[in-house]
Amino acid sequence: MQNDFKLMSQNKIQFGTFQMFSEVGFTNACSCRMNGESDIVPGILNLALHVSDDPEKVLRNRKIFADAIGVDAQRFTTCAQVHGSKVQVVTDKVIGSGALSFANTIPETDALITNLTEVPLLLFYADCVPVLLADPVTGAIGLAHAGWRGTAAQIAKKTVHAMVESFGTEPENLLGAIGPSIGACCYEVDDAVKEKIPEYASFFTDKGNGKYWLDLWNVNRQQLLEAGLLQEHISIAGICTNDHPELFCSYRYEKGKTGRMGVCLCRKAITSN
Numbered sequence: 088m089q090n091d092f093k094l095m096s097q098n099k100i101q102f103g104t105f106q107m108f109s110e111v112g113f114t115n116a117c118s119c120r121m122n123g124e125s126d127i128v129p130g131i132l133n134l135a136l137h138v139s140d141d142p143e144k145v146l147r148n149r150k151i152f153a154d155a156i157g158v159d160a161q162r163f164t165t166c167a168q169v170h171g172s173k174v175q176v177v178t179d180k181v182i183g184s185g186a187l188s189f190a191n192t193i194p195e196t197d198a199l200i201t202n203l204t205e206v207p208l209l210l211f212y213a214d215c216v217p218v219l220l221a222d223p224v225t226g227a228i229g230l231a232h233a234g235w236r237g238t239a240a241q242i243a244k245k246t247v248h249a250m251v252e253s254f255g256t257e258p259e260n261l262l263g264a265i266g267p268s269i270g271a272c273c274y275e276v277d278d279a280v281k282e283k284i285p286e287y288a289s290f291f292t293d294k295g296n297g298k299y300w301l302d303l304w305n306v307n308r309q310q311l312l313e314a315g316l317l318q319e320h321i322s323i324a325g326i327c328t329n330d331h332p333e334l335f336c337s338y339r340y341e342k343g344k345t346g347r348m349g350v351c352l353c354r355k356a357i358t359s360n
């Protein structure tokens with residue numbers, strides 16, 4: 088499908104959304120970095136509690152972000168991302184995990200899925216690839232964190248499989264999106280990475296000296312296709328974080344000293360007027 092990602096602002100906060108999700112009842116937002124209250128890089132909208140920022144300021148940033156996109160900050164459901172491929176089903180019992188304190192975040196997990204309404208899933212990124220999934224038929228959603236390790240472990244595909252198993256999702260109904268993250272224009276990796284992803288060798292461009300440009304956006308898109316999504320149901324934001332440090336946090340551009348953007352996906356409750 089065409090890239091349907093649009094940057095917008097609300098209450099002085101900027102974020103990007105995929106229209107295809109919004110149109111069928113899923114709130115989604117990839118936050119930008121401007122107009123926050125962080126200390127870690129002064130004034131950025133860091134949304135992560137695990138990067139040595141002032142926790143009170145992070146919670147204020149989360150509240151500003153939540154208000155701007157119309158979700159409840161107390162119900163943000165988060166996980167401690169470890170570049171693995173574990174997918175966790177979010178049930179009633181874990182709603183709000185990590186919303187106010189990192190101590191009770193869902194441990195060692197890189198993808199969350201749920202079919203509950205008004206549960207804003209929130210994962211954190213600075214160059215790694217956000218993979219968003221929503222099923223307009225069952226109402227199920229999934230959100231994954233795919234750096235090269237998660238991509239090598241096929242987390243995008245595993246997230247689809249988990250939605251099929253848990254919620255009866257038919258992959259051909261799923262809408263999938265790849266959020267802002269480091270692009271093939273900037274993501275240099277070495278042989279060691281290429282060797283770990285042999286099945287996707289065609290997504291590496293050789294630049295000599297054992298270095299490659301890796302196209303993580305399209306490896307993840309390919310995994311979604313292999314999991315059964317239709318080509319016309321997949322959108323790639325196509326914005327490289329390393330090329331836009333004014334808009335986004337980039338771990339590479341900022342040499343590790345930065346905050347994290349949040350990507351939020353939430354199934355809205357159906358309301359009747």
Ligand SMILES: [Zn+2]
Nearest residue numbers: 272273327330
């Ligand atoms: Zn780039």
